[in-house]
Amino acid sequence: MTGLSPHQAGARFLESPVTKNRLRPPGAVPEEIFPAKCIRCGRCVEVCPYRSIIMLDIRAGIHAGTPLVQVENIPCYLCMKCVDVCPTGSLLRVSQESTRMGLAIIDQFSCAAWQNTALCRTCYDKCPFPEKAIRLDQLKPVILPDHCTGCGLCTNACPVTLANGNKAINIEPLYARDKVTV
Amino acid sequence: MAQTRREFIKKAAALSAASYAGLDLSIDRGSVANANENISWHRGSCRLCGVGCRVELGVKNGNPVGLRGVPEARTNFGYLCMKGMHFWKCMGHPDRLVKPLYRKKKTDTFKEISWDEALNIAADEFAKAHKEGGGEAVAYYGSGQALTEETYFFQKIMRGGLQSNNVEGNPRLCMASAVGGYLTSFGADEPIGGYSDIEKAHCFFIIGSNTAEAHPVLFRRIMRRKLDNPDTVKVINVDPRLSQTSRIADKHLQFKPGTDLALLNAMANVIIEEKLYDEDFLNKYTTFKSGKETVDFEAYKAQVAEYTPEKVVTICGNSFSADDVRETARWFANSKGTVSLWTMGLNQRKQGVWANNLVHNLHILTGQLLKDGADSLSLTGQPNACGGVREGGGLCHILPGHRPVANEKMRTQVEKAWGVPQGRIPPKPGLHTMAMFSAINDARIKAIWINCTSPVQSLPNCNLYNKGMAREDVFIITTDIFHTLTTQTANLVLPTCFHFEKTGVYGCTERRSQLTKKAIEPPGDAKPEVWIIREWARKLSEKLNDPVIAQCIKPFEGLEEGYELPKAIWNEYSQKLTAHRDNDLRGATYEVLEQMKDGVQWPAPTEEYALTGGTVKKFVKGRDPMADTESKDDLPYQFYGPAHPDRKLWIWLRDQADPEEIPDSEYPFYLSTGRIIDHWHTMSMTGRVPELLRANPYAHVEINPKDAQKLGIKPGDMVELTSRRGVNIMPAKVYEGPVEGMVFAYWHDQHKDRMINKVTKDAIDPGSKEPEFKICAVRVKRVSGPQPLKPYLVG
Numbered sequence: 001m002t003g004l005s006p007h008q009a010g011a012r013f014l015e016s017p018v019t020k021n022r023l024r025p026p027g028a029v030p031e032e033i034f035p036a037k038c039i040r041c042g043r044c045v046e047v048c049p050y051r052s053i054i055m056l057d058i059r060a061g062i063h064a065g066t067p068l069v070q071v072e073n074i075p076c077y078l079c080m081k082c083v084d085v086c087p088t089g090s091l092l093r094v095s096q097e098s099t100r101m102g103l104a105i106i107d108q109f110s111c112a113a114w115q116n117t118a119l120c121r122t123c124y125d126k127c128p129f130p131e132k133a134i135r136l137d138q139l140k141p142v143i144l145p146d147h148c149t150g151c152g153l154c155t156n157a158c159p160v161t162l163a164n165g166n167k168a169i170n171i172e173p174l175y176a177r178d179k180v181t182v
Numbered sequence: 183m184a185q186t187r188r189e190f191i192k193k194a195a196a197l198s199a200a201s202y203a204g205l206d207l208s209i210d211r212g213s214v215a216n217a218n219e220n221i222s223w224h225r226g227s228c229r230l231c232g233v234g235c236r237v238e239l240g241v242k243n244g245n246p247v248g249l250r251g252v253p254e255a256r257t258n259f260g261y262l263c264m265k266g267m268h269f270w271k272c273m274g275h276p277d278r279l280v281k282p283l284y285r286k287k288k289t290d291t292f293k294e295i296s297w298d299e300a301l302n303i304a305a306d307e308f309a310k311a312h313k314e315g316g317g318e319a320v321a322y323y324g325s326g327q328a329l330t331e332e333t334y335f336f337q338k339i340m341r342g343g344l345q346s347n348n349v350e351g352n353p354r355l356c357m358a359s360a361v362g363g364y365l366t367s368f369g370a371d372e373p374i375g376g377y378s379d380i381e382k383a384h385c386f387f388i389i390g391s392n393t394a395e396a397h398p399v400l401f402r403r404i405m406r407r408k409l410d411n412p413d414t415v416k417v418i419n420v421d422p423r424l425s426q427t428s429r430i431a432d433k434h435l436q437f438k439p440g441t442d443l444a445l446l447n448a449m450a451n452v453i454i455e456e457k458l459y460d461e462d463f464l465n466k467y468t469t470f471k472s473g474k475e476t477v478d479f480e481a482y483k484a485q486v487a488e489y490t491p492e493k494v495v496t497i498c499g500n501s502f503s504a505d506d507v508r509e510t511a512r513w514f515a516n517s518k519g520t521v522s523l524w525t526m527g528l529n530q531r532k533q534g535v536w537a538n539n540l541v542h543n544l545h546i547l548t549g550q551l552l553k554d555g556a557d558s559l560s561l562t563g564q565p566n567a568c569g570g571v572r573e574g575g576g577l578c579h580i581l582p583g584h585r586p587v588a589n590e591k592m593r594t595q596v597e598k599a600w601g602v603p604q605g606r607i608p609p610k611p612g613l614h615t616m617a618m619f620s621a622i623n624d625a626r627i628k629a630i631w632i633n634c635t636s637p638v639q640s641l642p643n644c645n646l647y648n649k650g651m652a653r654e655d656v657f658i659i660t661t662d663i664f665h666t667l668t669t670q671t672a673n674l675v676l677p678t679c680f681h682f683e684k685t686g687v688y689g690c691t692e693r694r695s696q697l698t699k700k701a702i703e704p705p706g707d708a709k710p711e712v713w714i715i716r717e718w719a720r721k722l723s724e725k726l727n728d729p730v731i732a733q734c735i736k737p738f739e740g741l742e743e744g745y746e747l748p749k750a751i752w753n754e755y756s757q758k759l760t761a762h763r764d765n766d767l768r769g770a771t772y773e774v775l776e777q778m779k780d781g782v783q784w785p786a787p788t789e790e791y792a793l794t795g796g797t798v799k800k801f802v803k804g805r806d807p808m809a810d811t812e813s814k815d816d817l818p819y820q821f822y823g824p825a826h827p828d829r830k831l832w833i834w835l836r837d838q839a840d841p842e843e844i845p846d847s848e849y850p851f852y853l854s855t856g857r858i859i860d861h862w863h864t865m866s867m868t869g870r871v872p873e874l875l876r877a878n879p880y881a882h883v884e885i886n887p888k889d890a891q892k893l894g895i896k897p898g899d900m901v902e903l904t905s906r907r908g909v910n911i912m913p914a915k916v917y918e919g920p921v922e923g924m925v926f927a928y929w930h931d932q933h934k935d936r937m938i939n940k941v942t943k944d945a946i947d948p949g950s951k952e953p954e955f956k957i958c959a960v961r962v963k964r965v966s967g968p969q970p971l972k973p974y975l976v977g
Contacts, residue, residue, distance in 0.1 A: 077968055078897070112264070112267075118261075125859065125878065130917065139402060157878075159877065
């Protein structure tokens with residue numbers, strides 16, 4: 001919430017809320033067209049059994065009413081209910097495996113396993129696609145981008161929280177930045 | 183849907199309003215320790231698994247602030263796992279029990295009472311039960327997590343005071359088969375070598391153990407050894423489930439659950455057929471046994487000859503080839519040093535002792551024993567199952583110092599040491615764990631003291647035994663730091679000190695005893711167990727008008743409970759009861775243990791010797807002082823263990839035997855259970871550490887992708903597991919872990935829908951009386967798509 005405090009909202013009127021660990025639900029079209037395509041009906045928010053998807057309020061400027069997943073609060077469990085109810089195609093009907101909400105990036109300077117402070121492999125254990133999206137190399141986690149869905153289960157579970165609120169493994173919404181218009 | 187659309191929109195509006203009012207959700211940073219000033223570090227051992235990592239607790243202004251590893255310790259070399267790094271958060275936890283709680287009936291709510299009242303009630307109830315039914319009507323059920331002093335003191339009062347051998351502990355559920363295996367094969371309990379063999383081994387044979395998950399710090403050492411020597415060190419993993427441990431393995435043999443006895447015999451067959459055995463070692467040190475008879479090598483050869491690799495591959499489910507078996511046997515026999523490691527996969531079985539014997543057989547046959555880098559090493563699950571319960575007399579059939587109860591000479595020695603009249607200790611062993619809880623079902627036991635463990639959750643087929651614990655005519659006392667499912671069946675709950683809030687010794691897997699000294703004050707009125715036992719026993723002595731009970735606590739009267747009392751108890755135990763026994767701890771006094779960075783490995787008869795770290799290899803002359811003092815001939819190895827009068831290692835002829843329950847058309851899947859890295863047993867501690875709970879808030883079941891496809895199960899779907907005994911509903915993880923036809927569930931969850939021990943089977947090993955947690959038959963059914971679940975902790 002810190003990035004969205006009232007006095008900053010004006011300046012960020014147009015800025016996309018999609019940043020590190022702040023993701024659109026599965027199947028979302030790129031940010032370039034998402035705010036125009038989404039009609040703010042809130043169906044995805046309502047159907048989400050985990051309350052993972054929240055609806056942005058007026059502080060998000062033109063993005064008010066659009067859905068967002070804050071993975072360090074509640075990650076996406078890939079139940080794929082939201083993609084079924086989206087009436088506009090803002091969320092495309094993707095499968096669990098082909099979901100690309102973002103890509104998990106390990107901060108090796110704060111990760112307990114990489115720093116040798118403790119033998120932790122929580123992210124590996126939490127991943128719904130272990131050995132495909134994440135594997136262990138000498139007990140240190142390594143992400144395999146071809147299969148990472150960006151669901152954020154790893155980020156949510158990561159026991160390391162940095163002073164700025166980030167975890168030692170974070171989801172970067174790489175795919176949301178794709179260009180689709182010419 | 184929990185929320186209507188209308189409500190949802192209203193809430194969204196309210197949130198906007200709240201944000202303009204300036205509310206902000208801040209992140210809790212209370213748990214981040216950053217200032218390093220004024221922190222004192224106090225050395226102890228880790229509270230959790232059986233590896234025995236040496237840790238230091240950081241204390242600032244009397245409050246714990248963090249844990250770190252001790253780099254000089256020969257167990258962990260400074261490394262810790264996440265559990266080990268975070269358990270200090272239990273210390274100041276708001277859920278801690280801080281007052282004695284009592285209720286007359288189990289349906290009432292608890293009321294806080296004073297210690298005096300609580301101890302009076304405890305003594306009254308035990309006295310009442312004892313008057314009605316004698317020693318057989320009372321029981322103590324302890325834990326491999328209690329300190330040695332506590333287990334020893336409890337059993338002293340029970341046996342010497344109340345004349346009851348109903349002294350048991352949860353190691354019956356995890357280590358009893360390993361004890362049986364060591365005693366029958368080597369004549370003495372506990373491994374010959376230890377962790378130091380890992381760095382010298384050339385072959386690891388890991389069977390029935392997910393070391394990476396359950397003993398992560400030790401796994402790091404194994405992994406390091408393999409990765410530093412990728413070509414010369416082989417790792418063999420034998421397990422029905424592909425686990426983290428398998429990922430460093432050169433060969434993984436995935437067999438059908440319960441067929442490993444045949445596989446181990448097939449390896450012996452290959453070793454004999456290809457003449458890979460050590461003939462000289464066999465001639466000098468080995469006896470062959472079949473049941474009660476002594477047989478010879480030829481008989482053994484004929485017995486294993488039936489287990490041809492080809493035949494065994496079929497028995498094991500055809501997931502590997504006969505050549506795999508041959509190669510495994512060759513690696514095992516030919517390496518410069520082979521270390522076998524196992525835990526519950528072999529122990530928690532109806533044929534647990536036999537499975538242990540078969541692993542020992544391979545070591546004896548090939549002479550992969552007694553030299554550096556070779557050992558048959560059973561890993562312990564709990565931090566003090568070896569030290570407290572196996573050595574300290576915490577099981578119904580053994581007295582302190584590895585003495586069988588049934589042996590009159592042994593009983594007399596103990597009675598003399600305690601100064602109680604001869605014949606005070608009953609000659610008949612008490613009830614083993616499963617018999618004890620069956621006796622509670624029939625109310626043959628009227629009063630039981632459950633210390634530091636939660637049988638309501640941890641017994642197999644727990645629905646059955648929980649009925650007994652809920653009976654109003656069975657008085658239950660529990661001592662614990664948090665509420666557990668077991669405190670919910672208790673009449674009296676006594677709050678105790680946590681690790682580092684009291685002083686005592688833990689003994690880990692490799693015969694190593696380590697001292698943890700009190701570093702902080704306990705919260706509220708929590709008291710160390712040793713104080714509770716002493717005060718209770720004094721009242722008991724008055725109420726039963728029995729001066730012998732008072733005699734049991736006489737040496738400890740008036741001592742301060744934080745340090746002096748446990749020290750006096752340890753001194754009595756180590757000096758009087760381990761003297762000249764195979765676990766001779768006379769040298770491991772508190773003074774010595776305090777100086778050691780990592781503790782002492784027994785046998786350690788003198789302080790001078792103990793200060794060197796003790797015995798790394800048992801039975802080897804020149805390296806084990808007892809091998810010299812107990813020497814009977816000029817051979818370099820002396821097997822002086824108490825169980826083998828011929829002072830030899832015994833190779834046992836053991837055939838394949840099936841588990842109690844095999845899948846059929848009604849219950850078509852094997853179910854196995856196990857532990858996850860972030861949680862410890864019943865989760866009462868680790869569930870209260872947010873970092874660990876968040877990683878694994880609830881249990882799940884692993885299903886092979888092929889089975890999942892057949893059953894229409896997708897990742898995260900809710901799945902029903904049904905056995906002949908109980909039902910669980912938990913989320914599925916579709917994962918190439920368990921072999922096809924098998925599912926694997928974690929057992930830490932306290933929620934009634936996800937408590938897997940409702941489903942597991944309570945068949946027991948006829949020798950060790952350890953239940954077969956690891957194998958039963960279940961039905962698997964998808965019940966729904968993913969459901970949001972909440973973690974559940976009682977209390």
